[in-house]
Amino acid sequence: MSAxxxxxxxxxxxxxxxxxxxxxxxLGHLRWQDLILWxxxxxxxxxxxxxxxxxxxxxxxxxxxxxxxSAALVxxxxxxxxxxxxxxxxxxxxxxxxxxxxxxxxxxxxxxxxDVTIVRSVGVAVVxxxxxxxxxxx
Amino acid sequence: xSLPQHASRERRPEAPVVASRRSTAAxxxxxxxxxxxxxxxxxTSKLxLEHLTWQDLILWxxxxxxxxxxxILIRGDAKIxxxxxxxxxxxxxxxxxxxxxxLYIALSSGEASKIVPISASYPAVxxxxxxxxxxxxxxxxxxIGVLLVIGGVIIITTVK
Numbered sequence: 001m002s003a004x005x006x007x008x009x010x011x012x013x014x015x016x017x018x019x020x021x022x023x024x025x026x027l028g029h030l031r032w033q034d035l036i037l038w039x040x041x042x043x044x045x046x047x048x049x050x051x052x053x054x055x056x057x058x059x060x061x062x063x064x065x066x067x068x069x070s071a072a073l074v075x076x077x078x079x080x081x082x083x084x085x086x087x088x089x090x091x092x093x094x095x096x097x098x099x100x101x102x103x104x105x106x107x108x109x110x111x112x113x114x115d116v117t118i119v120r121s122v123g124v125a126v127v128x129x130x131x132x133x134x135x136x137x138x
Numbered sequence: 139x140s141l142p143q144h145a146s147r148e149r150r151p152e153a154p155v156v157a158s159r160r161s162t163a164a165x166x167x168x169x170x171x172x173x174x175x176x177x178x179x180x181x182t183s184k185l186x187l188e189h190l191t192w193q194d195l196i197l198w199x200x201x202x203x204x205x206x207x208x209x210i211l212i213r214g215d216a217k218i219x220x221x222x223x224x225x226x227x228x229x230x231x232x233x234x235x236x237x238x239x240x241l242y243i244a245l246s247s248g249e250a251s252k253i254v255p256i257s258a259s260y261p262a263v264x265x266x267x268x269x270x271x272x273x274x275x276x277x278x279x280x281x282i283g284v285l286l287v288i289g290g291v292i293i294i295t296t297v298k
Contacts, residue, residue, distance in 0.1 A: 003248075004247040005248025005252075005253055006244075006248075008241070008243040009248070009253055009256055011236070011237075011240035012237045012240040012257050012260070013256075013257060013259060013260045014260075014263055015233045016233070016257070016263070016264070017260045017262075017263025017267050018263075018264075018267060019230055019233040019237060019264075020260070020264035020267075021264060021267050021268055021272065022226050022229050022233055025223070025226040026227040027223075029222045029223025029224075030227055033210055033216040034223075034224075034227055035227050036207075036210060036216070037210055037211070037218065038224075038227040038231040039230070039231040039235070040203035040204070040207035040210070041207065041218075042231035042232060042234075042235050043196070043199055043200040043202075043231075043235060044203060044204050044207065046196060046200060047199075047200030047201070047204075050197065055193045056193040056197045063186045063187075063190040063194075064190070064194075064198075066182050066183070066186035066189075067194055067195045068198050068202075069186075070198065070199075071195070071199040071201065072202060073175040073178055073179040073182060074175075074176070074179050074199065074202075074238070075199075075202050075206060077172050077179065080169070080175065081168070084166075084168040084169040084172060088161075089165075096166070096170075097173060098258065098261075100173045100254075100258065101177070102177070103174055103177020103178065104181060104250055104251060104255070105251050105254075106177075107177065107178055107180075108250045108251035109251070111181050112184055112185070112249075112250060114249050114250065119297045120251065120293070120294055122293060123255065123291070123292075123293030123297070124255040125290070126286055126287075126290030126293060127255050127256070127258060127286070127287055127290030128290075129286055129290075130262065130288075130289070131258060131261050131262065131287060133279060133280065133282060133286060134265050134280050134284060135261055135283075137277055137282075
């Protein structure tokens with residue numbers, strides 16, 4: 001069974017689950033801009049270490065455009081989410097924002113030719129419904 | 139004494155329907171941007187990982203933040219200071235960076251249409267953590283939500 005992706009995906013889920021709690025504790029004293037600032041400082045330090053140790057290098061090759069676009073998208077997403085939360089109620093913003101896997105599903109079928117079956121689509125819908133319920137239920 | 143017509147117009151409160159539409163648009167527009175950008179992020183990352191390593195993608199995220207951080211500092215939106223909460227902010231940054239690295243590693247070996255929906259289930263984990271570490275109560279409705287998330291993940295991972 002080729003499932004190398006399961007462990008890093010679990011690490012991601014646990015790290016992001018923990019991030020929600022830790023960010024809440026930080027936001028008790030700081031603003032969201034301060035959290036972006038510290039994330040930025042963290043990324044810059046990690047990149048410096050990776051460049052020094054030769055794990056990566058600055059070069060424009062095939063795929064660099066997608067990598068730059070990915071970086072831009074994740075930063076824009078973060079800013080948009082904070083902007084939405086500062087203008088609307090979390091009870092409305094979070095359920096709508098939880099729908100992003102559906103966009104991935106469509107784009108993965110179009111650009112990566114991945115098999116997007118009805119069953120997988122149902123699975124995504126169930127996850128989105130569960131996340132929405134977890135977030136908005138009291 | 140009656141007010142002049144233009145003054146009374148200025149003082150008249152905005153119609154509730156118009157105000158409601160404006161208030162909806164204020165949060166809906168950035169939320170749609172979030173859904174589209176984060177939805178596309180999994181696919182563009184996968185396309186990049188066909189040619190590059192996850193370390194290269196972190197490099198580009200670092201370059202992005204190296205542009206954003208000076209802008210935040212120059213605009214005065216935030217400043218580097220060690221106050222109460224800074225420790226949690228640093229830990230948040232470490233968790234966010236660790237999470238992104240893990241996601242890139244996962245995307246380099248699996249399908250985006252599987253990994254992104256499963257990775258989106260982290261609010262259920264946050265709920266369990268908040269019950270464990272912040273002693274928050276898990277209501278029946280939220281417990282149902284966690285079960286739905288688990289069920290959805292099982293469907294995505296096991297059924298073809």
